[in-house]
Amino acid sequence: MNIKAFSKVTELSPYTIRYYEKAGLLRSIKRNSSGHRAFTESDVAWARFIKRLKETGMTIENIRKYAELREKGEHTSEQRMRMLEEHAITLKNKIALENNHLQKLEEKIDYYAGLIHTDLKA
Amino acid sequence: MNIKAFSKVTELSPYTIRYYEKAGLLRSIKRNSSGHRAFTESDVAWARFIKRLKETGMTIENIRKYAELREKGEHTSEQRMRMLEEHAITLKNKIALENNHLQKLEEKIDYYAGLIHTDLKA
DNA sequence: GTACAGGTTAGAGTGTGCTCTAAGTCAAGC
DNA sequence: GCTTGACTTAGAGCACACTCTAACCTGTAC
CATH class of the missing domain: 1.20.5 (Single alpha-helices involved in coiled-coils or other helix-helix interfaces)
Incomplete structure (x- = not known):
């Protein structure tokens, strides 16, 4: 899934998606051979959860912390x-x-x- | 009531109070002989209502519109x-x-x- | 092989709502 | 009459969360 398709399903603008990656909310997003982002279904689910946290007033910084923990694994x-x-x-x-x-x-x-x-x- | 006392009872900083006046939320605030703001009990009640509107997500611009109508009178x-x-x-x-x-x-x-x-x- | 569509980056710009700074005025106490 | 402290103003600066720009790259269609 390229950024446009991901943008469509998550209802986040491509600008916001790149910003979220830079900010450490979206992590370890795969790239295809030409360096373009290749999103997975799991990325979609995670982006939707980010949106939920945002809509309930969690700051980018706290979501970043959560994302960091999530990346570290089950422990x-x-x-x-x-x-x-x-x-x-x-x-x-x-x-x-x-x-x-x-x-x-x-x-x-x-x-x-x-x-x-x-x-x-x- | 000077700005410090008003700040205390409304829990708005003096900076915010001046900003709200400049922005047209607080209107027709009286001045004493030396040009200092002299707030009334009615100003306190109105400031508290402004806070309520703010805390429910109304923008400064919409509160300004409401304040404008309020100033125009009962009609x-x-x-x-x-x-x-x-x-x-x-x-x-x-x-x-x-x-x-x-x-x-x-x-x-x-x-x-x-x-x-x-x-x-x- | 060149136009073009759609991506990439770093970094600048925007809107909202404050928050602060600098320079100045004024009244009271010594 | 001078210091002190609380106020005044215009306007600059800040934090947050985007949003956009400029320059560039890459794969496909003709």
């Missing part, structure tokens, strides 16, 4: 699990905060709705 | 309500996505936990 499983556990807690807190914010926004929306209703009656 | 209530409604929908979608991500993370954590358990048994 780093426990460390990776701990990273994910920590991240899951952070994410839970974030979601809780957002739910609280959402409630307040809805209260404010209701307040505005009341105002407008009153205007109509007047 | 903009409906527009502001619509902005908040749209934002609440975006936020709900974001939370839903994050909950989905969280579930997948927990599945992966369980997978790692299984691996480690197997190691111990072996």
